[in-house]
Amino acid sequence: MSGSRHELRVVAPGGTPEVRPGDDLVALLLPLVALRDGDVVVVTSKVVSKAEGRVRPGTRDDALPGETARVVARRGPTMIVRTHHGLTMAAAGIDASNVESGTVVLLPLDPDASARALRATIRERTGLNVGVVVTDTAGRAWREGQTDIAVGAAGLLVSESFEGRDDAHGNTLAVTAPAVADEIAGAAELAQGKLGGRPFAVVSGRADLVLPPGEDGPGAVALVRAEGADLFGYGAREAVLRALAGSPDDRAPFGAPAADGEVTAAISLVLGVDADPDGDGLAVPLGPEGRAVLAALAFAHGWVLDDNDSAGRLRVRPSTP
Structure with a gap:
């Protein structure tokens, strides 16, 4: 029809x-x-x-810092960034083509x-x-x-x-x-x-x-999707780096806190242990040696590593807004 x-x-x-x-x-x-x-x-x-x-004198590399809100992904010399407009583009959309040599055009x-x-x-x-x-x-x-x-x-x-x-x-x-x-x-x-x-x-x-x-x-x-609403707020390598570094400034692109079941499954997959419900969070049977990995997992899921529980287990909970 x-x-x-x-x-x-x-x-x-x-x-x-x-x-x-x-x-x-x-x-x-x-x-x-x-x-x-x-x-x-x-x-x-x-x-x-x-x-x-x-139009500005100089190169893309010269202009890139001023046009970048945050880095999304890097692969060799290629850098994908989120601009101050919220756009995600290679080199912040800075263009060196169809312009006089030695100058670049900004968005x-x-x-x-x-x-x-x-x-x-x-x-x-x-x-x-x-x-x-x-x-x-x-x-x-x-x-x-x-x-x-x-x-x-x-x-x-x-x-x-x-x-x-x-x-x-x-x-x-x-x-x-x-x-x-x-x-x-x-x-x-x-x-x-x-x-x-x-x-x-x-x-x-x-x-x-x-x-x-x-x-x-x-x-x-x-x-433009809001920060945290995009499933690909960081590139694959950048996401690992940001989760391991754990800076609060990098939290928003990971999105809202994940559900308990999703975090439990991630802990089981990566650390090979079962987390138990514990108040508003999860208790994880790990010693200090697992702290760094658990902290990164928690960060990537919008959670935080909390104090140990009464049994000495590590504890994670959803981050507060």
Whole structure:
């Protein structure tokens, strides 16, 4: 069974000059495209950053500390970090391509604010109601290659929820929430290309996602999982290091305290002993020699190593907020 035909159209115009600090991006865009109500204007973060003066002398390594909220994973020279925006990206999204030698481009300070400003200016000058997406390129866990994602958005539903709805076979959808802002970013990049010098694109055919004038929506920040809500808050090696180090500052990405049964199973698997319920925690029949490993296991599960119980056993309990 098939529904009615639906068409999505993506246009990425050529002719954009090199963008400099202070340039008016809307003035550069409007002569190149014929916008309509309900279109989605897609702009690469690189030209937004250039116009906003986010170009810096130096290398990625020079700029990385200032753009990093915390390290997520390291493999050799590659460093994946969480930026101050909450984005998780290689080298904090700092770009050394398509920019003068000896300089790098940082991400916009607030990509959602940049998208809102572009949308408001387009409305002001044309009277049209459009959505705006600011994009950047990112890798994905479990997948080779990169794709563009939305780092900023305005006037757009950034995700759709199908939870509770039935499919054509009567199955109820449980957790189905397409990140449509990311899908729009990826579709636009297919037309823009990496080397084509086409930083703008216009996506037509999804006016249903564009919000009414004056409503900018939650922005792309709504697609960023909160600290502790992501199952992969650290890379495999980094998680081991952080758990063993046990710094309170590193606790949040491990998430909320795990259930007793999960902690009991982990202790049995790693230490080969059975933990017993003990008030609000667990008593573990280990001597001082097992303390360091148990402390790391507890930390990784959102628990803490407590004082020994009356029988001299080690004791762990959930950490308090």
